[in-house]
Amino acid sequence: MAELQLADIIKPENKVYGKSKIMTDTPLHYCYGCSHGVVHKLIAEVIEELDIQEETVGVAPVGCSVMMYNYIDIDWMEAAHGRAPAVATGYKRVNPKKYVFSYQGDGDLAAIGTAETMHAVNRGENIVMIFINNATYGMTGGQMAPTTMVGQVTSTSPYGRNVDINGYPLRITELLAMLPGAAYVTRQSVHTPANVRKCKKAIRKAFENSAKNIGTSFIEVVSTCNSGWKIDPVAANQWMEENMFPFYPLGDLKDGERDSFEQFSVQKLKK
């Protein structure tokens, strides 16, 4: 049998996978096994497929993804810790035709930025919000996050999260799904190829919603932080499935559009 040449294999018709044109060539700084890179890739693919590179502006958080603007080839704003939804609001309000998305970790979105998160969704801002819940503060070295599981060991809960001292893990996505401003609220993961595909569909739907002005689209991605958790990537995926999924179940929490609220609007006060 003739030896197979490389040139015979690398042909356009054999291509099964490629890097999105919207991803830059900058190598990702994330740890191996980290979910951030996978979600970046999905966002880039969606922007490419919808052909909205010029119309899309992202808001990067403070956290491990603080420099995500190095990877996705669009215009960006880098917000202060927790303030991404307010920054996205300000941009979207003066530029309503643009696609604006924020991208935040659990510390950023559900601790220091809780107010900005709740109110952006409650106003029904026509933005896409992407929430990476890895149950820890990755960037600062694996401290306890609002979403850290009960019993989970972190550098600031070295004996495991204790509800008497630290309170409970926060299911902020459930809270947001109750808000009338939300159009689409979903919880996804990217730990298997099937889940990656589902998550991409969700991101695509969120961007499409944003053009329809039907309210906020919010996607939580239950994620791993193997460095912060101090286990290897495979074990991290398994730990997430076994421990996080029961408390943070995957699936849609709301899929529609923001409420009209007609039944609750009141008469003007008579003077």
Added chain:
Amino acid sequence: MGELRLMKGNEVIAEAAIRCGCDAYFGYPITPQSEVMETLMARMPWEETGMVVLQAESEVAAINMMYGGASAGRKVMTSSSSPGISLMSEGISYMAGAELPGVVVNVQRGGPGLGTIQPSQADYLQATKGGGHGDYRLIVLAPSSVQEMNDFVDLAFELSFKYRNPAMILTDGVIGQMMEKVELSDFKPRWTDEEVERLNGSWAATGKKPNRERAIKTSLELVAEKQEIINQGFQAKYKKMQEEEVRYEMIHCDDAEYIIVAFGVSARISQKAVDLLREQGHKVGLFRPITLYPFPSKIINQMADKVKGFLSVEMNSGQMIEDILLAVSGKTKVDHFGRMGGVIATPGEVVDAMLTKLIGG
């Protein structure tokens, strides 16, 4: 001649914003400046000019909404009073770091803490030395009349875009609340998308274009040597402001032996004190810094060669006096008179202070 009206300072801020083509106002209610947003909401400028007015959930959110709107190359503003400005300081620092324009109005009240709702000038140091963390400065304009509340909105936008730096209108509860005759500015249309692209396209995040580098509005640079270069750029900008943007007013300073230095409402009170002192035969003048940053140091230094003393009159414990002392460099006497906690000094008290602290002393 523009349209003449009798209006409150705070209402004029709102009207001037609409007329100068402001794109968005983000704010949170606080006394003594809530009339700014109330006036805007009642005027509904979104119907007229397309200007956005949004009540934010906090001052923290408001300033970060400004960060977003300014990143788009748009004219955005907010207003608040002292406690709210403290909350905004984080966002102001980020805007300065990302070199974003925008106008912040501080209608000062007495502090510290919740303090009082009465007027004050106790945020002078906060305003002129940056306020938030890091080595940055704001352009700080101090109106002393309702007319200047009108005029300085447009000027603040002009300067903040020229230097791509946030500008602050530092006023107080008196100027915000008092009614005076004002000649309103003529309407300027808001920038169209094309104008934003033409004027600010070189830096604003208006969506990645094939013909330019993409815009990334950030204050982050982790490499110390690069961050130092960025900081040197800021300092060069501030130096240029010091050379080109100093503004002040001089009243009876030509023959003056003693000079009162005062801004905002203190300048109004001191002007009366100067008249009273002149009636008594004392050659006293008033020097009113209009830009508190850049501070008119050079001219004060020159005057220090000729006069016997400066009296800094401020509604605080003595904050601007630090800048006057630096400017005077020991050439002549400098003293301070001020009331604190929201108390407004009377012209008589200023006269007494001048007589006891400088002329008689």
